[in-house]
Amino acid sequence: MAWAEKVYKVRKGKPTSKYTWRARWTKPDGKPGSWPGFETKKLAEKYGEKQEAAIQAGRWIDPALQQEKFGAFARRWMKAKPKRGATVAKRWNLLEQHVFPRWEHVALIDITWFDVDDWQLALPCESVTAGHAVSLMSSIMTGAVDARHLEVNPLFGRRRTLPTGTAPTKPKKTDEEKWAPPEVVLQMARRLGPAVGLHVLATAFTGLGWGEGAALHRDNVLRTRRQAHDGGWFECPIIRVDPEVGELAEYEGRDADGEKTGLVLQLEPPKNGNRARDIDVPPFLAELLERHLQVWPHGYVFCTPSGVFWRRSNFTRAHIRPAADGREALETVRGRAARAGWEPIMPGLTMRDLRHTHDTYQDQLGVKASLAYDQAGHLRPGIKRIYQHPTPEMRAERLKGLQGIYERAMGNLKWTEIWPEAPDLAQRPRPLNSPQTITGESEAAA
Template sequence: MAYAEKVYKVRNGQRTKQFTWRVMYKAPDGHSPAWLSKSGFQTKKTAEDWGTEQERLIREGTWIDPAKQTVTFGEFARIFMASRKKRGRTVGTRWDKLEKHILPRWDGVPLRKISWFDVDTWQQTMDLEDVSRGHCVSLMSTIMTAAMDAGYLTVNPLFGRRRTKDTSGDAARPKAPKIQRDGGPRPEDAVLLAERLGPAVGVHVLTTAFGGLRWGEGLGLHRDNTLLTRRQPWGSGVFECPILRIAEEYAEYQERDEDGRKKGYVLKLEPTKNDGSTRDVDVPPFLAQLLRHHLADWPHPRIFCTPSGVPWRRGNWSRLFRPACDGRQEREKRQGVAYRAAWEPILPGLDMRALRALHDTLQSELGVKEPLAFEAAGHRRPGIKRHYQKPTSAMRAERLDGLEETYWRAMRNVGLATMWGRVDLRKRTAESVP
């Protein structure tokens, strides 16, 4: 039960007759100290009423510890980041958003003084793409929800709110697409690009375009998980096909300590992005044939790596990949420099993400059923249907037939019969040589 007591003012070391009131109220169970106080009330009743209100809030579970009421967004954001053990790339991305965009505005603002009006006004002024603004606000909301769960706030003012989007001036104009072609990349582009880059890199391109692997998943693909066999009942028999088992991926990011201090860029092998990403991808016959040939020639455990056996860094990959897509000028031979032929552009702006998107586009074009389309892409299907509908052998056979036909039609369209000038993509044994 809250009670009030006098607090006499002191002047020159002597107590005077002037006083104010201090209230003492019972803290929640387990709190140290067990009793809390607040001074400066002018009347006994005001002090007792305030203490009684605090005890009511404690009973209802909506009381905020006074020690937490002055905590700033920046202070709690650092607590949040230290307590959330995410994948390295996720942690790095969150720190980048905090340091570059969020903390410069909100670092010293007390949590309880942050309102949706102020946040919505601020995000409209950010010199970023709209999707990046949304990611910043979403991260702020996640941190504010954690602050509420930790007893720093009674409500998250950002939760469930819809951002105001700038529709004036240049903001209303559509942004120029990265790939300057309606419909995006074609299977023919993937074939031409793979042919240009050669067997070791070209098979990586085709696996992405016709298998839908993410960039990091392709780098992490181990030969022990390549061309395993799926066996599944089908009618009175068994359906079999080769698969790629996606169980891990490489992530390149700037490593940080628990306080967010930068430690340098690293390339690490990590678990897949989420439970939907860990999957077995069915491989069409043409790609299985190319992969068998590649496995026989490639000496390294990771089948899509540099010739020296280390994972591709994004910068090194771009120096190889961009000229193949965008084209390049002829380079004359001179002392110390080899001749380099000119390349006509295949599709400027094409990247590995667009090739992964091509696979999903092909699945839609071929009418691949949703249970299998989501599985092959590594997406977690939303809704109750993911618990009821499962990929069947008939669905798998239909998808593989469609991808196989799409590949060979693309080969015919670009005038190729084989990849990389080989007469037969299958490895010839000594006994088969005349």
């Protein structure tokens, strides 16, 4: 039975005649629970009866736990929900840069959707980043429900208001919509030379992500896919994105308490199950990879010449930017050799654009959805993901199409070799089978 107690106010260390009421009830462990601050005895008793009814129904939430500050609970939640290192770093960045300045010292029970939606609209960042911050907050609040700190998550399932009528905080990144024509890919590959250029080719014609290509070990290159087909077997070479160490992750390390521990560059599992996959390799690329591995002395196919992993920023600065954007010629000076100048090929092109390029080629070729999603490492939406699967005919058609894109581009450039001055035969590409030039709509459609 709930009851109420008077709580006299104190002034200068002495009780006064003024008082409020404290609700009292018996908690599940048999100890008395309490909550102060009621103006009347009736209100205090009613609150206590409500707590006892919730206890009897098995849905009681301790009011003291509801008052825990969001920041304190978020830090415990981060410890209890370990993720891939890069994901942990991104979460801590969101918390420290956007969430904690507003919500760290707010009680869990005081967080409302109205206030969160108003806050995210005013964040000085891109809308997508604000969405990630809200999503992370919602996950933490769901954790508070699971930990019996809250009865419901006020953020769950809510659609945030998007900014309207104002200029975006940053201009839209045009490289989000880029893809590279095959002639550009080949020109980039030639300019960068056999080892680095092959990385560019492999990205554009297989869809490897940056981390997947940087982590590619020679043991996972040119394996063989073998499927029963027409009373015999369909076979083709593949690149395997290893489910255990298939991605090179680069991020700012954090310990369990969120303290920075320095740069981390290490192999990790792909970020989701779909990214661990076997990618069918077109014939021209399979031959180039085979010849590359004959002379490449290192275990990792696209590492630095000294055999260590590339940092993405270093690779981009040293190779992709000057090759795509062009560079000035330099004369010989003491301590530095001369270098030739380069005209721009496709300013702004990135390795991510080259991954987009592969999926664009697939779409151009009409690759069936079940195979296109599979090869790109994407999760296909809808029930068709369960009922439709790639067949050998689909695979053969895709490989023929990618081979055709390569051969037409070589013909358009009037090349017979990508690296005509390669110092070793092992770095030379295969000769063209059927050079073609697209000259009109009818041929393009064919």
